[in-house]
Amino acid sequence: MTRSFFVAALLLGQAAVASAGERIVTLAPHLAELVCAVHACRDLVGVVAYTDAPAEAARLPQVGSAVAINAEAVLALQPTRILAWEGGTPATTIARLRGLGLPVESIAIRDLDAIAPALERLGAELGHATDGERAATAYRQRLADLRDRYRDRPRLRAFYQIETGPVYTVNGDSPISAALDLCGADNVFASLPALSTIVSPEAVLASDPDVVVHARDENPHGMAAFWARLTPARAADPARQVAVDANALTRQSPRVLDGIAELCAGLDRVRHDAR
Numbered sequence: 001m002t003r004s005f006f007v008a009a010l011l012l013g014q015a016a017v018a019s020a021g022e023r024i025v026t027l028a029p030h031l032a033e034l035v036c037a038v039h040a041c042r043d044l045v046g047v048v049a050y051t052d053a054p055a056e057a058a059r060l061p062q063v064g065s066a067v068a069i070n071a072e073a074v075l076a077l078q079p080t081r082i083l084a085w086e087g088g089t090p091a092t093t094i095a096r097l098r099g100l101g102l103p104v105e106s107i108a109i110r111d112l113d114a115i116a117p118a119l120e121r122l123g124a125e126l127g128h129a130t131d132g133e134r135a136a137t138a139y140r141q142r143l144a145d146l147r148d149r150y151r152d153r154p155r156l157r158a159f160y161q162i163e164t165g166p167v168y169t170v171n172g173d174s175p176i177s178a179a180l181d182l183c184g185a186d187n188v189f190a191s192l193p194a195l196s197t198i199v200s201p202e203a204v205l206a207s208d209p210d211v212v213v214h215a216r217d218e219n220p221h222g223m224a225a226f227w228a229r230l231t232p233a234r235a236a237d238p239a240r241q242v243a244v245d246a247n248a249l250t251r252q253s254p255r256v257l258d259g260i261a262e263l264c265a266g267l268d269r270v271r272h273d274a275r
Contacts, residue, residue, distance in 0.1 A: 023081070159209035
């Protein structure tokens with residue numbers, strides 16, 4: 001069977017499956033979470049690597065990663081709708097899928113306040129308008145509650161650390177910076193030009209953070225060894241280090257509020273204990 005015949009057969013087959021309901025492929029982990037948040041999880045047929053929640057989405061076939069999609073795997077799932085991550089899914093990937101006649105739409109979420117409208121939009125488009133509205137209302141309320149609770153906390157200077165050799169961090173465009181700000185902390189490397197950048201131990205020392213935040217799955221021995229070399233820094237004190245669920249903290253879905261709540265609690269611990 002030639003490739004052209006294979007593609008044509010799959011595209012023709014879409015008409016048959018469309019009448020049975022949506023067949024959705026999501027090209028970023030948070031998009032699968034958004035679909036499931038509006039009670040359309042049963043319409044998902046494909047996801048990308050690192051889609052780990054909810055459980056029913058995590059079990060679905062993977063069509064690549066957020067930055068490298070296997071078009072043939074997408075075609076084989078005969079999707080009626082493909083959701084791309086605006087600003088994350090490569091434009092070349094979107095163009096290639098559209099060139100194969102596949103229906104691709106991009107979802108843009110640029111800040112915490114954009115998640116609720118995305119839920120409403122997806123709910124309406126997927127035939128779950130009421131569920132989308134309810135999810136959006138619950139999200140807005142919980143976000144407002146978190147903002148109210150932590151609005152007047154004493155500000156901390158925070159360093160978000162990724163790995164130890166070399167050390168990376170994020171700038172002010174990262175959703176991690178938005179989470180830190182909500183919790184009453186300022187990213188000491190917010191002004192860096194790139195979203196993710198290598199920083200030297202000397203730069204970390206010079207930034208003089210009050211607190212270090214890192215993913216819970218970072219190598220604890222590597223972290224301890226790194227900070228042992230920076231003992232003049234206040235943040236070398238284990239009481240000033242906060243471990244978080246980095247997946248939750250960076251997902252542009254309602255789950256981000258779980259990550260933010262955990263982060264805020266950790267920063268409050270530092271305010272209380274590291275005096």
